[in-house]
Amino acid sequence: MRPAAGGESSLPRAEGFRFAVIASRFNDHITSALRDGAQAALREAGAADTDIELLVVPGAFELPQAARAAAETGRFDAIITVGCVIRGATPHFEYISAAAAHGVMAAAGETGVPIAFGVLTTDTEAQAEERAGPGSDNKGREAAAAAIEMAILFRRLGRPPARPPSRPFGFSAGGEA
Numbered sequence: 347m348r349p350a351a352g353g354e355s356s357l358p359r360a361e362g363f364r365f366a367v368i369a370s371r372f373n374d375h376i377t378s379a380l381r382d383g384a385q386a387a388l389r390e391a392g393a394a395d396t397d398i399e400l401l402v403v404p405g406a407f408e409l410p411q412a413a414r415a416a417a418e419t420g421r422f423d424a425i426i427t428v429g430c431v432i433r434g435a436t437p438h439f440e441y442i443s444a445a446a447a448h449g450v451m452a453a454a455g456e457t458g459v460p461i462a463f464g465v466l467t468t469d470t471e472a473q474a475e476e477r478a479g480p481g482s483d484n485k486g487r488e489a490a491a492a493a494i495e496m497a498i499l500f501r502r503l504g505r506p507p508a509r510p511p512s513r514p515f516g517f518s519a520g521g522e523a
Contacts, residue, residue, distance in 0.1 A: 357391040359391055360391035360397075361394075363494070363497045364399075364510070366400075366401055366425045367388075368401045368403060370404070370428065371403065372429070373430040376471075379480075383485070383490070384426045384428055386487065388494070399416075406446040407442050409427045409429055410446060423460075424459065425461045427463060428485075431446070431465065439467070462490070
């Protein structure tokens with residue numbers, strides 16, 4: 347989404363919603379820019395810092411597993427996944443790209459929680475850098491905008507608000523893992 351005339355944000359309002367941003371570490375120089383774009387968009391749209399939780403996974407292949415686990419907690423109104431897969435000389439690109447895309451879609455469908463797909467699949471590093479640059483064309487920002495819209499839609503359709511965390515993600519009460 348591009349800024350509205352007069353410098354105002356064209357992002358929908360995100361107050362009262364909880365978001366997880368799940369970022370892949372692989373190609374970190376790209377994914378950190380996507381992560382930052384997503385988080386900046388959420389804040390610009392009015393999400394409180396306490397309503398944005400960052401989770402980091404090794405690579406794009408792990409994004410669907412983490413998204414599913416986060417969705418199953420009931421703590422998030424929407425989830426944003428960001429990663430980057432750059433084509434190489436082997437078919438690895440196709441396998442990882444397809445697995446990430448299908449896995450994120452399956453996790454969203456099976457959990458009923460909107461999960462935005464902000465994973466770049468590019469032929470070159472230069473293409474990835476272009477899509478992760480600052481400003482309104484950052485694909486992390488675009489994924490966050492989609493997540494906000496979907497959270498609003500699901501709330502309008504009767505989905506109850508996400509519940510606040512009672513303990514840190516991944517840890518049970520009493521210190522048992």
